[in-house]
Amino acid sequence: MTDSAVIYKVKTIDGEVLEISKRAADRSATLIEMLRNCPVDDVENMDPIVLDRAKGTIVKMIIQWCEDHKYQPILKDDKVEHCEEIKNQEKELLKDLDGDGLYDLFEAANWLDVRCLRQKIAKILAAMISGKKHTEIRTIWQLENDFTAEEEAQFSTEDAWNVLVEEMTKREAEKVTENVATPSASTSN
């Protein structure tokens, strides 16, 4: 297919020039727009597309991901599917990242509008803070508490969802400490 032979060049903010095939580039809505606005006649000798908001390492990862997933269908709308296990692919993605890299990748995926990748990273970030208390989230994500004391008092400490869950976990904890020998006490979905 002629499609797969077409390779675009992309230049990042720190000067690196990288290559991306057309099919992989189609996953990025931003790249599609850019190419539509300035159509490239001669792909071999084209000036590389300048991506002035993303660093080399991150763009490399995104290109890698796009190439790996280039044959998968592109999401048209942003529906959230039912949560699945994070598959091995994503785990490989994460292995290469240090703490900051994930957020850079998220931002870059948003700017380049690679929807599937953005959704997957959003799920990972959601898993990071799901189930935590709000004080813990503040520490993880270095956020300041800018509520006044009165506003804090207004937050119900017994909002509907938390009450039920606390009771259930207490009950489960009691059950488990009673029957330590029987693993059947633990919950399953």
Place this chain on the structure above:
Amino acid sequence: MSTRRSRGRTRNALADITPSMLPDDNMEVVTLNKYYEYRESTISRSNSSQRKRASHLIADMDDETPNVSSATEDPFMRPDAVSFFQTPGIFKYRRRTSTEPQIDYFEHFQIPNECILKIFENFNKRDVITAMKVCRKFYNLGENKDLWKTVDLANKTIRLVDLFKIVGRGCQVLRLCGTKINEEEQDEAMLHQGYGMLQKNLLTHIDFSRCTISTLALETILCGTNLLQGLSLENVNLSTRILEAIGQNTDLLYLDLSMARGIKTSDIKCFLPQLTKIEELNLSWCNLDAEALNRVMQYISSSVQRICLAGSRNKASLFDSHVEALCRRCVTLKEVDLSDSTELTRASLQFLIDMPQLEVLSLSRCFGIHPLAYLSCANIARLNIFGCVTEEGEQTLRIRLQNTAVNMDPHSSVARPTPPPSVTSIWRMKVKDLY
């Protein structure tokens, strides 16, 4: 020392320095310091709330997630990204225990708001609320109406102000069956002053069945609705104002008022004439007398397809004349349930059988109809006449009416929001959270 099974590494760290090796007091101080150091590094781990210990036990026993136990147990191994990022939903009711602050720092001003919203979209309501408590920015993002389109509060307890907040955020499908709504003293005063009365909301499907809510609060919520398609007020105290509010929802398709209290005869005309698109109507056990039923027959729209009028007042208020009027007016009826109406006779049965589209007929415990009359129900797909025939009679009917399912559905599901096999959806609208 640690009560958990000691790890090889920790033991060696201290085993190197044994009291027997120490010749003088200085060395002994060093030993103690090393011990205190070790204790401090493990103090955050052995900080035991009952829950944490229990979850530690669960983690040990559960083969599915060795990662969790390794993250919290071993003080010398930092959790790596792979094991730390766990998907929600593996242990539905277990709160995640957290260790000390994690290694990454997140500068939020780099990530645009819509991205944060994308993260919130993966949460269940509990986590959205927790996130909203973190900072103002998150609070404003958390109020986005896309996150609150469907809310399931069944059998939970919630304050009235919180419910108003949820409704105000643009909730569309709201399941409140069995919910207990707590009011504080200032709420009643505010409601009397008309707080929230004029606010239009976006609700399309509400299930209030068996809900504990004050009439005034219910009026306030319902007065703001005009987009309702499904409403259940089963077992709830009603007032004229509530019924008028129902009347302003002309798109209403499913209305379930079974066992509702407080419907007066004069109220019928407040809502029934305006519901011109109604498809399923359940007015069973509402204590309606004969005059109220006359009004029902007068005002009911001909679009109705499934109706349940079981259990009128004293079980003796529904007469053949009502049934005749109903059959004349609503020719597209597919399901009729008139159980527990002892005044009906064979004539009613004839009217009903003559309906061209009737598929399901329930006349349980209608003792005025002679059992033999049911032999002419061959055109009806499902016939429910519990209490009308003996077991042999039932057998006979089954044999004689080959294409009819006799006595298969003891409970009516007309206009009910969650008939089996549904578990949490209301009128087939999903409300369940992601995890």
